[in-house]
Amino acid sequence: MLLRHTPETITDRSALTINPAKTCQPVGAMYAALGIHNCLPHSHGSQGCCAYHRSALTRHYKDPIMATTSSFTEGASVFGGQANLVESINNIFTIYSPDIIAVNTTCLSEVIGDDLPQIINKARADGKIPPGKTVIHANTPSFKGSHVTGFANMTSAMVQYLSERSGKKIPQINIIPGYVEPSDMAEMKRISLEMGIKSVLFPDTSGVVNSPLDGKFHMYPKGGATMEAIKSAGDSTFTLALGRTASLPAAKLLDTKCKVPFECLDLPIGLSATDTFVDCLRKTAGVSVPESLMVERGQVVDVLTDMHQYFFGKKVALIGDPDHLVSLAQFLTDMDMEVLYVVTGTPAGPKFVRRIRELTGEKTIVKEGLGVDMFQFHQLIKNAKPDLLFGNTYVKHIARDEDIPLIRMGFPIYDRVGHQYFPITGYRGALRLLEKILEAILDRQDRDAPEESFELVM
Numbered sequence: 001m002l003l004r005h006t007p008e009t010i011t012d013r014s015a016l017t018i019n020p021a022k023t024c025q026p027v028g029a030m031y032a033a034l035g036i037h038n039c040l041p042h043s044h045g046s047q048g049c050c051a052y053h054r055s056a057l058t059r060h061y062k063d064p065i066m067a068t069t070s071s072f073t074e075g076a077s078v079f080g081g082q083a084n085l086v087e088s089i090n091n092i093f094t095i096y097s098p099d100i101i102a103v104n105t106t107c108l109s110e111v112i113g114d115d116l117p118q119i120i121n122k123a124r125a126d127g128k129i130p131p132g133k134t135v136i137h138a139n140t141p142s143f144k145g146s147h148v149t150g151f152a153n154m155t156s157a158m159v160q161y162l163s164e165r166s167g168k169k170i171p172q173i174n175i176i177p178g179y180v181e182p183s184d185m186a187e188m189k190r191i192s193l194e195m196g197i198k199s200v201l202f203p204d205t206s207g208v209v210n211s212p213l214d215g216k217f218h219m220y221p222k223g224g225a226t227m228e229a230i231k232s233a234g235d236s237t238f239t240l241a242l243g244r245t246a247s248l249p250a251a252k253l254l255d256t257k258c259k260v261p262f263e264c265l266d267l268p269i270g271l272s273a274t275d276t277f278v279d280c281l282r283k284t285a286g287v288s289v290p291e292s293l294m295v296e297r298g299q300v301v302d303v304l305t306d307m308h309q310y311f312f313g314k315k316v317a318l319i320g321d322p323d324h325l326v327s328l329a330q331f332l333t334d335m336d337m338e339v340l341y342v343v344t345g346t347p348a349g350p351k352f353v354r355r356i357r358e359l360t361g362e363k364t365i366v367k368e369g370l371g372v373d374m375f376q377f378h379q380l381i382k383n384a385k386p387d388l389l390f391g392n393t394y395v396k397h398i399a400r401d402e403d404i405p406l407i408r409m410g411f412p413i414y415d416r417v418g419h420q421y422f423p424i425t426g427y428r429g430a431l432r433l434l435e436k437i438l439e440a441i442l443d444r445q446d447r448d449a450p451e452e453s454f455e456l457v458m
């Protein structure tokens with residue numbers, strides 16, 4: 001009963017956040033950077049920040065996450081971090097030999113106002129960046145955004161630094177996958193491959209943060225989008241950006257810089273959102289949907305139909321990243337569940353609030369932005385108890401206190417595995433989500449059933 005003192009009465013708070021519903025920008029930037037092949041992420045700030053960013057990712061993926069730091073001490077904090085970063089770039093290329101370093105700023109380097117493009121230019125002028133090697137950067141002040149914003153900023157940096165327009169179009173489609181698991185990125189690639197479409201997916205953390213254990217240490221695992229692929233994204237015929245918050249900025253920038261038209265869709269979580277994704281791929285590439293995908297879709301519809309009575313009327317509360325929440329809210333509403341609360345600590349704006357209400361109805365209470373926290377989510381739950389919660393590992397205390405089943409999804413998930421390997425996107429992902437939801441509902445029913453209603457067939 002860790003949070004038993006959370007009061008039911010909600011009062012206005014403006015200067016205090018309790019248990020923020022987000023993590024810091026560099027965590028997302030680092031995750032995106034890992035989605036470039038042979039890339040070493042670098043955190044420009046103190047060792048403490050970098051230790052946190054790495055540990056958040058390591059604990060979520062259960063894989064060692066490689067990243068370096070500018071190791072600010074008092075001197076850098078007062079006089080600026082230029083000397084530290086130039087020295088770091090020299091050390092990193094000399095010792096670890098990545099193809100590319102992706103630098104993210106931290107709160108501290110943002111507050112002291114380090115000019116990253118100028119410092120990178122200085123490193124180049126000083127001969128610290130070997131020929132053929134690259135350094136990119138993203139500004140990621142955590143007091144302005146969340147891990148999702150950091151992911152979006154680093155993905156935009158990939159476009160800014162790497163994508164080029166040669167003037168000759170290549171018959172391929174860019175997919176910007178959003179802040180999803182490596183398993184989801186692999187699923188998006190599989191779906192486009194199944195449809196016979198050549199795609200460039202970036203960033204691509206599949207095969208990087210879920211790489212197999214083979215007894216050897218790999219500083220740079222096999223996966224990740226190559227720099228050549230990201231460069232060629234400027235010559236693609238079209239871009240599909242999945243998720244407004246995480247993917248739209250990079251797609252817009254690619255259009256401005258290289259004239260690649262784009263469409264921004266919801267993350268393909270659930271039946272309708274996956275249908276839209278597949279249909280958009282079909283139309284854009286001028287192909288037809290193969291029988292194999294139709295079978296997968298039919299299986300989702302089959303489970304939905306068979307088990308609808310268990311979903312119908314269940315009240316749910318969701319907390320997490322905005323792009324996940326939009327698609328999840330739609331999926332749950334399609335299943336005739338009632339979405340009571342949708343909460344995110346990521347600044348997602350009024351468009352997000354409108355979109356959720358369009359999908360779930362005006363009664364849903366939607367909270368977004370930096371001041372929004374888990375404390376408030378808990379208070380809402382105390383006011384009208386839902387049957388199910390959706391959120392990350394940090395929601396487990398609320399779930400335990402209120403005795404409500406929790407479906408873990410989003411970031412971070414420290415206390416379960418599987419998210420790295422099994423997607424929640426696409427039709428296969430929809431099946432997995434359905435299974436997770438049904439397990440929670442039916443386990444609960446079994447647990448609470450009196451002896452005479454304890455059924456074998458439910």
Ligand code: SF4
Binds near residue numbers: 045106
């Ligand atoms: S100081 Fe800022 S960048 Fe560093 S860990 Fe905290 S929130 Fe993240």
